[in-house]
Amino acid sequence: MSLLRIDGVSKTFQTAGGPVHAVRDVSLEVAQGECLAVVGESGSGKTTLANMILGILAPSAGEIVFGGTPLAARRSPAQRRAIQLVQQNPLSALNPKRSVGASVRLGLDVYGIGTRADRWDRVEAALEEVGLPADMRRRGPAALSGGQRQRVGIARALACEPDLVVLDEPTSALDVLVQARVLRLLNDLRRKKGLTYVFITHDLAVVRNVADRVAVFKSGRLEELGPTERIFSAPEQPYTRALIGAVPVVDDAELKLRNTLAEAP
Amino acid sequence: MIRSLRIIAANPLSLTGLILVLLVVLAAALAPWIAPFPTHNGAIVDFAYANQAPNARNWMGTDLVGRDIFSRILYAYQISLLLGVVVLAIATPIGTVVGLLAGYLGGWAEAVLMRIVDIFLSIPPLVLAIAVMGVLEPTLTNAMIAVTAMWWPWYARLVYSIARSEREEGYVLAAEVIGAPTAHIAFREILPNCLPAIITKMTLDMGFVIIIASSLSFLGLGVQPPTPDLGSMVAEGARYLPDSWWLTVFPGLAILLAVFGFNLLGDGLRDVLGVDE
Numbered sequence: 001m002s003l004l005r006i007d008g009v010s011k012t013f014q015t016a017g018g019p020v021h022a023v024r025d026v027s028l029e030v031a032q033g034e035c036l037a038v039v040g041e042s043g044s045g046k047t048t049l050a051n052m053i054l055g056i057l058a059p060s061a062g063e064i065v066f067g068g069t070p071l072a073a074r075r076s077p078a079q080r081r082a083i084q085l086v087q088q089n090p091l092s093a094l095n096p097k098r099s100v101g102a103s104v105r106l107g108l109d110v111y112g113i114g115t116r117a118d119r120w121d122r123v124e125a126a127l128e129e130v131g132l133p134a135d136m137r138r139r140g141p142a143a144l145s146g147g148q149r150q151r152v153g154i155a156r157a158l159a160c161e162p163d164l165v166v167l168d169e170p171t172s173a174l175d176v177l178v179q180a181r182v183l184r185l186l187n188d189l190r191r192k193k194g195l196t197y198v199f200i201t202h203d204l205a206v207v208r209n210v211a212d213r214v215a216v217f218k219s220g221r222l223e224e225l226g227p228t229e230r231i232f233s234a235p236e237q238p239y240t241r242a243l244i245g246a247v248p249v250v251d252d253a254e255l256k257l258r259n260t261l262a263e264a265p
Numbered sequence: 266m267i268r269s270l271r272i273i274a275a276n277p278l279s280l281t282g283l284i285l286v287l288l289v290v291l292a293a294a295l296a297p298w299i300a301p302f303p304t305h306n307g308a309i310v311d312f313a314y315a316n317q318a319p320n321a322r323n324w325m326g327t328d329l330v331g332r333d334i335f336s337r338i339l340y341a342y343q344i345s346l347l348l349g350v351v352v353l354a355i356a357t358p359i360g361t362v363v364g365l366l367a368g369y370l371g372g373w374a375e376a377v378l379m380r381i382v383d384i385f386l387s388i389p390p391l392v393l394a395i396a397v398m399g400v401l402e403p404t405l406t407n408a409m410i411a412v413t414a415m416w417w418p419w420y421a422r423l424v425y426s427i428a429r430s431e432r433e434e435g436y437v438l439a440a441e442v443i444g445a446p447t448a449h450i451a452f453r454e455i456l457p458n459c460l461p462a463i464i465t466k467m468t469l470d471m472g473f474v475i476i477i478a479s480s481l482s483f484l485g486l487g488v489q490p491p492t493p494d495l496g497s498m499v500a501e502g503a504r505y506l507p508d509s510w511w512l513t514v515f516p517g518l519a520i521l522l523a524v525f526g527f528n529l530l531g532d533g534l535r536d537v538l539g540v541d542e
Contacts, residue, residue, distance in 0.1 A: 054442050080444040093435035097457035103436070107443045156439065 002029035003196050004053065004164060009062030011048050022048040024220040025062070030164070035190060035197040037207040037228070039243065040217030046200045049217075050166050053198060054085055067163070081111045084157035088169035090149035094141035100127075100152050101137025107160035126159040127152070130185060147178035151185070158189065164196045171206060183209055204244060208232060216240045269537045279533025285526025293342035300336035308491035319511055326511035328501070334511060337493035338519045344405065344494055345523065349474040352412045353467050360420025361463060365451045367421070368428025369437075379425060385418040391480060398486040408487045412477055416470070423466055427459045461538035469531035472524035479520050495520045 011023040023045040030036045038046050051057040052064060058073045065071070071079060084107075087093040094103050104123045108114060114122050124134035130151040141149055150170060157165055167186065171179040187210055190197060199211060207214055207228065214231040216224040216239065224237045235241045273279040297303050301324075311331030319326045325334040367378040385393070397411035431437065432455065440450045479496030481487035488494040495516045502512025534540075 056438070056441065075444075077444060080442070085439065085442045087435045087439065089435055091435075093439055095434075095436040095454050095458070097460075098436075098454070103439070106440060106445055106449075110443050110445050153439075160443065 003032040003034075003067060004030040004198070005065040006049075006053075007063045007065060009049070009052060009059045009064060011045075011052060011057060012060045021220050023052070023059075026220075026222045027062075028215055028222060028225055030196060030198060032163075033190075033194050033196055034212050035199055035210055037199045037201060037211035037214045038217060039201060039204060039207055039214060040223075041202060041243075043219070044217040045220040046217055047168060048220075050085075050168055050198065050200050053164075053166055054083060055080060077111055081107070081113075081160050082163045084160050084162035084165050086150075086153050086157050086165060086167045086170045089173050090146055090153055091173070093153050094149055096141055098140075099137060100139050100141060100144070103141075104137065104152065104156045104159050107156065111160060113159075113161065122159060123155075126155040129158065129189070130155045145178075146174050147182060150174060150178075150182055154182075154185065154189070158193070158195075162195070164198065167197055167199045167201075169201055169203075170199075172201065172203060179206070186210065204232075216243065272537045273530075273533045276533055276536070278529050279536070282526050282529025282531070282533055285522055286530050289342055289523045289526060290346065292339050293346050296336075296339035296343055300333075300339045302333040302336040305332040305336045306340045306493060316505075316509055316512075318509075325515040326509075328498075328512060329505075329509075334498070334515050337498065338495070338516060341493040341495045341498065341516070341519070342523070344488055344492065345475045345478060346471075348405070348409055348412070348478045349471045351409050352416055352474050352478075353470060355409075356413045356416035357420050357463065357467060360417040360422075361424045361456070361459070363417070364421040364424025364426075365428050365456060365459070368425040369432050369451045369455055370447070371429075371432075375425075378421070382418040382421045382425075385415070386422070388415075390415040391477065394477065394481055395484065395486060398481060403486045403489055405488050405492070408478060408481055411481065411486075412474060415477075416474070419470075420463065420466070423462060424459050427462060428455050431455045431458050462540045465531055465535045465538060465540045468527055468534050470527075472527035472531075475520065475523050475527075 006026055006028050009023060009026050010021070013020045013022055026049065028036075038049065040046050048057065052059050055071065055075050063070050066079065066082065069079075094100065101120065101123045104126055105119055108119045108122055113119070120137070123137050127136055128134050132148060132151050132155065136144075136148075141152070144152065153170075170186070171182050174182060183206060186197070189195060197210075199207070201207060211228045213226060214228050215222055216231070216237065218239050224231065224235065224240045226236075231240060232244060235244055273283055292299070300306075309330075309332060311327075313331065314323065314327050315331040316329055317323055317327040323333045323335065325338070327333055328337070363378050363382065367375040393415045394411040397414055398407060401407040401410065428451075436454060437450060440454055445454075478487055479494070479499070482494045482496030483500040485497070485500070487496055490497065498516035499513050499520070502509065502516070505512055
């Protein structure tokens with residue numbers, strides 16, 4: 001059964017230069033436990049789609065159905081809690097004036113998860129789950145590396161116990177080695193917790209590592225949708241072929257090396 | 266705290282500012298004990314010593330009715346600092362709340378609030394204060410109201426500009442996705458990022474509020490005699506320049522000292538708190 005169904009969704013922005021059609025009549029489904037990659041160049045409507053899934057933007061037309069219920073413009077706390085976000089830029093995603101623990105705890109307070117007394121324990125458990133020491137909760141983000149900040153971002157999303165996580169270019173601001181480790185962590189967490197991912201990226205090498213299916217976007221339209229293997233081996237649309245052709249080739253030996261490095265502590 | 270003091274102490278100008286501010290604050294706080302003539306604070310006349318040039322008994326001379334100018338300056342600092350603290354304690358929170366809401370909420374809130382701020386800013390500050398004082402009676406309380414009325418819009422504008430850029434930051438988006446209340450996002454997430462700039466501005470403004478308050482009393486619209494006030498002391502003495510120069514020069518220097526001190530300290534704080542203008 002599909003966890004998320006996007007049904008004929010469009011989004012049009014009214015600007016001074018006339019209407020801009022950011023997303024045009026997109027329909028797709030995401031199954032429970034699946035990782036769907038959404039790829040496309042910048043301006044293809046990926047982020048607008050993500051913002052509609054998250055409830056930051058309301059669709060101009062169409063419907064977003066989550067767990068069998070159509071989502072209204074104003075969502076209930078339970079509906080918001082079920083869909084969480086991991087952002088692209090870990091530098092700005094954490095408030096420089098608040099401790100890492102306070103940032104992770106916010107969702108617990110808003111949704112009333114756990115009791116007041118055990119929320120700090122939950123924050124620490126969430127940090128440990130993403131491979132950070134529990135006492136890091138007292139630190140400010142300035143003391144953390146980019147990879148550590150991104151782990152905090154993941155911990156903040158997962159502390160809310162979501163069903164679906166929207167990952168908006170979660171690794172594109174990180175260097176290659178850290179990128180591989182964060183991807184591994186995301187894969188492990190998905191398997192362990194049965195999470196569903198909508199993974200927005202322009203990095204097709206990343207897509208190959210994590211996604212079950214790929215949705216290719218071009219100027220607001222869903223150009224092609226299919227299993228990762230098929231998209232890479234036999235792309236149907238010329239645009240998809242061009243996109244894949246633009247990826248630097250990574251051979252098996254290099255992939256293996258990357259994975260070995262990623263496993264190192 | 267200790268680290269901040271060390272950064273200030275490392276810069277000779279900031280250190281000078283800190284010392285001057287401490288000096289002014291101590292002078293005001295200890296006025297009743299260190300003033301050679303504590304009773305000269307009020308309506309007292311001592312014509313035997315009227316209009317004396319600086320001498321061993323009256324270090325800064327005496328005024329036209331024989332009161333010790335040094336003693337009166339110490340008491341005048343009390344009024345100046347009180348006025349500065351009260352004005353900023355009221356103007357800053359008002360301006361901050363208005364600026365935060367306009368900057369974070371945008372849309373209608375921004376349009377309405379910032380136009381009100383623009384109206385206040387379009388009136389020259391001293392003119393606004395004079396207008397308020399013209400309608401109200403010239404008393405210390407009304408002087409505070411007048412100066413506060415012209416001061417809060419500057420904080421609204423400062424906080425507004427910071428909040429506007431902060432609302433584009435990822436941490437605000439994160440809090441919005443979670444669904445945190447608007448008050449939490451404005452006051453717990455964005456406000457802490459505005460505080461360094463606010464604190465720096467408050468320090469700089471202490472000096473400017475003292476100047477404005479002195480200007481008002483120079484024009485006879487501020488604190489009324491016999492309460493000592495630096496601005497009115499300069500005004501009274503101005504008629505007797507250059508012969509009785511001590512009547513104006515010492516109160517004038519006292520204003521300069523306080524304003525200069527707060528400005529240097531404010532500049533130093535800006536470096537410590539990493540505020541960029």
